Amino acid sequence: MSEQYLKKINVTVNGVSQVAQIPPRMTLLDFLRDELDLTGSHAGCEHGVCGACSVIHDGAPVRSCLMYAVQADGCEVTTVEGLSHADGTLSILQDCFCETHAMQCGYCTPGMLIAGHSLLQENSSPSEMQIVEAIGGNICRCTGYRQIIEAIALAASRLKEAS
Amino acid sequence: MTEYRYVGKPRRTKEDRRFVTGQGSFVGDIKCRAMKHVALVMSPFPSAEIKSIDASEALALDGVHYILTGTELENATNSLMSGLDLPNYQRYPLASKVTRYAGEWVAAVVADSRYIAEDAAELVYVDYEALDFVVDPEEAIKPGAPIVHPEIGGNIFFQRKFEWGAVDDDFSSADHAISYRARWSRNSTVPIETFGVVAQWNSSEELLDVWASIQMPKYQEQIGNALKLSSNNVRVHYDVDVGGSYGVKRGIKHSVLVGYLSMKLGYPVRLIEDRLENMIGGDAHGPDRIFDVDMAFDGEGIVKSMRMRALDDAGASPGRAPLQLGKPVTAIVGPYRIRSVEYEAISVSTHKTTQEAVRGFGQSPTNFAIEAGIDKVARFLNLDRFEIRRRNFIEKDEFPYEIPSGTSYDSGDYHTVLSKTEKLANISSLLAKRDRIRAEGKFAGIGIATCLEPSGGNAGFEPLFNEKNPTTTWMESCQVKIDLNGSITGIIATTSAGQGHESLVSTVIGEVLQRNPASIRITRTDSLASLPSNSPVGSRMAIMLGGAAQGASEKIRKQLIRIAAHNLQMPVDQLEYGNGDVVTIKEPKNKIEWCELIEIAHRRYHDLPDDMEPGLQARHVWEVPTGGSMPTPDGKVQMYPCYSFEAHIPLVSIDPLTGQVTIHDYYIGHDCGTQINPHIVHGMTYGGIAHGIGAALYEKFEYNDDGQLLAGTFMDYLLPSAHEIPKVKMVDHCTPSPLTPMGQKGSGEGGYLGAPAAIASAVNDALEPLGSEILTLPMRVQDIEEVLCDAI
Amino acid sequence: MKAAAFDYIRPDTLEAVLEALDRAGDEGRIIAGGQTLVPMMAMRLVKAELLIDINHIQTLTGIDTSAESLSIRACTRQAEAAASKEIINNLPLLAKALEHVGHTQTRNRGTVGGSVANADPSAEIPIVARCLDAKITALKKGSERQICAGNFFYSAMDTALEDTECLTEIRFPIWNEEVVGSGFHEVSIRNSDYALVAVAAQLATDSGGICTRAAVAVGGCAPAAVKIDAVGKALVGRPLSDTDFDEACGLVVEALDPDTDVHATAEYRQRVAGRIVRRVLEEARAEVYEARNE
Numbered sequence A: 001m002s003e004q005y006l007k008k009i010n011v012t013v014n015g016v017s018q019v020a021q022i023p024p025r026m027t028l029l030d031f032l033r034d035e036l037d038l039t040g041s042h043a044g045c046e047h048g049v050c051g052a053c054s055v056i057h058d059g060a061p062v063r064s065c066l067m068y069a070v071q072a073d074g075c076e077v078t079t080v081e082g083l084s085h086a087d088g089t090l091s092i093l094q095d096c097f098c099e100t101h102a103m104q105c106g107y108c109t110p111g112m113l114i115a116g117h118s119l120l121q122e123n124s125s126p127s128e129m130q131i132v133e134a135i136g137g138n139i140c141r142c143t144g145y146r147q148i149i150e151a152i153a154l155a156a157s158r159l160k161e162a163s
Numbered sequence B: 001m002t003e004y005r006y007v008g009k010p011r012r013t014k015e016d017r018r019f020v021t022g023q024g025s026f027v028g029d030i031k032c033r034a035m036k037h038v039a040l041v042m043s044p045f046p047s048a049e050i051k052s053i054d055a056s057e058a059l060a061l062d063g064v065h066y067i068l069t070g071t072e073l074e075n076a077t078n079s080l081m082s083g084l085d086l087p088n089y090q091r092y093p094l095a096s097k098v099t100r101y102a103g104e105w106v107a108a109v110v111a112d113s114r115y116i117a118e119d120a121a122e123l124v125y126v127d128y129e130a131l132d133f134v135v136d137p138e139e140a141i142k143p144g145a146p147i148v149h150p151e152i153g154g155n156i157f158f159q160r161k162f163e164w165g166a167v168d169d170d171f172s173s174a175d176h177a178i179s180y181r182a183r184w185s186r187n188s189t190v191p192i193e194t195f196g197v198v199a200q201w202n203s204s205e206e207l208l209d210v211w212a213s214i215q216m217p218k219y220q221e222q223i224g225n226a227l228k229l230s231s232n233n234v235r236v237h238y239d240v241d242v243g244g245s246y247g248v249k250r251g252i253k254h255s256v257l258v259g260y261l262s263m264k265l266g267y268p269v270r271l272i273e274d275r276l277e278n279m280i281g282g283d284a285h286g287p288d289r290i291f292d293v294d295m296a297f298d299g300e301g302i303v304k305s306m307r308m309r310a311l312d313d314a315g316a317s318p319g320r321a322p323l324q325l326g327k328p329v330t331a332i333v334g335p336y337r338i339r340s341v342e343y344e345a346i347s348v349s350t351h352k353t354t355q356e357a358v359r360g361f362g363q364s365p366t367n368f369a370i371e372a373g374i375d376k377v378a379r380f381l382n383l384d385r386f387e388i389r390r391r392n393f394i395e396k397d398e399f400p401y402e403i404p405s406g407t408s409y410d411s412g413d414y415h416t417v418l419s420k421t422e423k424l425a426n427i428s429s430l431l432a433k434r435d436r437i438r439a440e441g442k443f444a445g446i447g448i449a450t451c452l453e454p455s456g457g458n459a460g461f462e463p464l465f466n467e468k469n470p471t472t473t474w475m476e477s478c479q480v481k482i483d484l485n486g487s488i489t490g491i492i493a494t495t496s497a498g499q500g501h502e503s504l505v506s507t508v509i510g511e512v513l514q515r516n517p518a519s520i521r522i523t524r525t526d527s528l529a530s531l532p533s534n535s536p537v538g539s540r541m542a543i544m545l546g547g548a549a550q551g552a553s554e555k556i557r558k559q560l561i562r563i564a565a566h567n568l569q570m571p572v573d574q575l576e577y578g579n580g581d582v583v584t585i586k587e588p589k590n591k592i593e594w595c596e597l598i599e600i601a602h603r604r605y606h607d608l609p610d611d612m613e614p615g616l617q618a619r620h621v622w623e624v625p626t627g628g629s630m631p632t633p634d635g636k637v638q639m640y641p642c643y644s645f646e647a648h649i650p651l652v653s654i655d656p657l658t659g660q661v662t663i664h665d666y667y668i669g670h671d672c673g674t675q676i677n678p679h680i681v682h683g684m685t686y687g688g689i690a691h692g693i694g695a696a697l698y699e700k701f702e703y704n705d706d707g708q709l710l711a712g713t714f715m716d717y718l719l720p721s722a723h724e725i726p727k728v729k730m731v732d733h734c735t736p737s738p739l740t741p742m743g744q745k746g747s748g749e750g751g752y753l754g755a756p757a758a759i760a761s762a763v764n765d766a767l768e769p770l771g772s773e774i775l776t777l778p779m780r781v782q783d784i785e786e787v788l789c790d791a792i
Numbered sequence C: 001m002k003a004a005a006f007d008y009i010r011p012d013t014l015e016a017v018l019e020a021l022d023r024a025g026d027e028g029r030i031i032a033g034g035q036t037l038v039p040m041m042a043m044r045l046v047k048a049e050l051l052i053d054i055n056h057i058q059t060l061t062g063i064d065t066s067a068e069s070l071s072i073r074a075c076t077r078q079a080e081a082a083a084s085k086e087i088i089n090n091l092p093l094l095a096k097a098l099e100h101v102g103h104t105q106t107r108n109r110g111t112v113g114g115s116v117a118n119a120d121p122s123a124e125i126p127i128v129a130r131c132l133d134a135k136i137t138a139l140k141k142g143s144e145r146q147i148c149a150g151n152f153f154y155s156a157m158d159t160a161l162e163d164t165e166c167l168t169e170i171r172f173p174i175w176n177e178e179v180v181g182s183g184f185h186e187v188s189i190r191n192s193d194y195a196l197v198a199v200a201a202q203l204a205t206d207s208g209g210i211c212t213r214a215a216v217a218v219g220g221c222a223p224a225a226v227k228i229d230a231v232g233k234a235l236v237g238r239p240l241s242d243t244d245f246d247e248a249c250g251l252v253v254e255a256l257d258p259d260t261d262v263h264a265t266a267e268y269r270q271r272v273a274g275r276i277v278r279r280v281l282e283e284a285r286a287e288v289y290e291a292r293n294e
């Protein structure tokens, strides 16, 4: 690579430790997509507005276009690929997204799932307002949000049944 | 109504699973070995002469492979296609001698990574000499205005005045007339995924492979023409998931640019627009229109005639913009019985970004302009805005109904849909709620818009606006095959941008063959392996792809029945198809089952009827119902077969201190005939409403007086978030189309075609007590506050 | 939209940060949450040779309260501040403002110090800092200084901070009057947009209801957040009647000289600022009344 600076990092992504040599200017988003081939996280704006790039960083949802991969050195990252169960079955939230058809083109979907997943980790029975708040920083151009909100609410009730 | 087994049932879609697991395959996910990356050098001037380009420093950068300029590209390729007959006009992906808008692409850098490509783009030094420019379309057509394309001889790309019916007589005999101006500002669909394309030239096979986030009819032919290749040297892969389009993902200039670079340099080249390239120079803006309208009506509020002049600011090149003035011809009177119309369409060039096709292809702005007039007539006569619509609606027994511009509407029941929507909204309590908010000192209003969605068209606007383009078909195709094991595969020839084509086609095939759609695989093939397709434009896929899938499956079903007839030695009309088996009607035990029928088709040639080919496969290319005729000399034409209808009723309030609008409630009644998958139809309608709310209140590609785009990022171009979108409540109605196999109509533009008009209507109802109104979209907080300020 | 190349270090101690800043001079830049800096770098509106990451310096996070003031260390996440009981109890005005900051995902990463250092004219934390005359601590190799918020903010990404200085802490004074009320409101186009106009106000009265201290600051209406000193002067010694407020709002409108941008005209901002100041003063007064009734 014809990059001026390179840094070695070690990031745990979806439970797997990843060591890489990368230019410090590489965003976490590009690192995940281009270096690790985890293409579920998407670039919508690359300036922190759309939320398509959302991932969980040390337990909290963040925008991966607003972090450099070097900053994640020593951290844990979960992407949409890490939401399904190890055997490939869908998480309850993912399944509910399919149930209500909470997407069309699917481009914002990984970010929405990360936002919804993080919300449900903290709040097992969110109100509609709280759901709106949680996905308020994620733009979807296809759905008008209704079926996404329904999916998250449905997942909350199914999670409660399950526990 | 026909009882369906799978059609119309709430079923999971085929596509969603790959998206929730992060396994969608978008163009940005395509990787080719040794792939290089493109970044663009954009013009900072709205108009400038390019005197020279010095790329030496950029080229010297480690990791930079090539810098392409407009001159090289222009010498090596043919002009991109234009929809109009403009003999001297040419368009290329990069500007060569002059730039025609701020942000126009001037050079392309090819490098090892997008990072390095951007480093190099900064080091490409272009010597510009700024020229005069014009960004106001009304200024642009005045004498002496700077001319965007001198070779065209002026700033008018297209102008034509149509007159259908006795407009002057109707105006002079009418009791009243009103005139108004309605302004639809430049916005677009702005998908969350920008446009992207990867091209890979294989010199030994002389084949250009293309993966793109594309929604473009005749795409491979256009690439072939521009690159001087026969189009069987271009293979477009349709199994790319498109991250939203709603019309704009046309990317022909991007694709030709990248295709050329790959052929020239010998390795795969990719261009994924970044957000700035997309918004500023991606040529994907939408209609930018000034409507001047006169309406003539009688004392009862019956609208007799309308004159509409639509002046559209196309931007720097004609693109699809002028033709977007053509589609509204097909629904120029909306759902109303207006008997004569004068329509003047003017497409003007300015030094702004080029337009692309946008959801509704010009119909949503036109619907807004018509609906604004109907509200104004009601106000003028002090009539209820719902009542005036009922008085003017075409009655349900009048269909097929021919409107003045020669289009025949297939079916509809506007009165019922409106009354269902009013019932859903509980109008009297909604009125009470409005008045309660008013009593609190806020402004509040209820909106109403009743609009049409023309769907499934044959591109009749092409010959209407360009005599040399005799297009009267816009066919769609599907292939269905059943293999030796009885597995069914449908083959389609288009990318999808969320419309759920795989779900659609599997449902239709499953319905006809009575097999579970979940077991049917749908594959999106490539442009060489496929039959003709015209991509998912114009709300057409439920109709056209659905029709093609139905046609192909029916052929297979007939084939199965014939195989059974031959083997049972029975006439076909005494047999019945059920769940894949073929049984004799009189003696159901006497039958041949699915597995055996398939075995016969695939192995037992000796048991096949004489004239039948072995295997089980069928293909169907479906022509647009009502397609096939050219416009008349006075511009009457049938472009679209099916007309969906939607009634919107929102309640909004305005904060008197700030002008901020809150949408409290939103009701819609929607009739798109038979719904194949209600989840998909509802989702698109919700999404269309959200998109329409954006157009009504937030979204604008604003240019300043220096010709610079001020809304080039998501900080400045404001897409509505979940906070801004109300909880929409929806009621369906089904008036089947008599023209389609299952009675389906289009729905991909649903919601968007009425929401801007409805929100405008609601805001203006709120402003009514002040005697004010706003007829410019978007109605931004500052515009509303100014009106409040002036009025109080 | 990719940043120009830069080198990156992640020191473990504040001393190392200051040392690095000193060495890098104007070529170095601190990155904390990055929620403002990273997009600016992506658009290449900002470039740096060296980014110094302060996210891992333990001493730069946390909130400390004393009787007179509440200090927030620079790297405290906005999300953490928004959830902080200490802030809710001791500095309700800041707590109200924090509710409007960004959204979940940017708050999880964005820091309080970053918001101050980036000095967006409509960012909430700088408005409160101006309103309450917060003190901003800046360290550089070998020296430390306190900068009064009134002297700190120039315009977006332009402050009194020197290239080699690191902002370490913002100290907000706590008003110890018997009766204190506050209000915060902002007007934005979409829910989470930067405010067109944002107003913070805090009022204190004696037990008789006479205003003893008043502070109002406005964001979005000048290159940086501004405190309208005249309002304080006009309200002190008065009973906080509607007429007092009318007068104060007039002063606000006079004191502002906003710019027009793509989102709102100068006239809009100016007119609306006056009305919002009024709304916020009423909100603060309601709190004062409530406190007095308790």
Ligand code: FES
Pocket (backbone or CB within 6 Å): A042, A043, A044, A045, A046, A047, A048, A049, A050, A051, A052, A053, A054, A063, A064, A065, A066
């Ligand atoms: S891509 Fe990160 S927020 Fe849009």
Ligand code: FES
Pocket (backbone or CB within 6 Å): A102, A103, A104, A105, A106, A107, A108, A109, A139, A140, A141, A142, A143, B192, B243, B244, B498
């Ligand atoms: S599903 Fe397409 S952007 Fe959300």
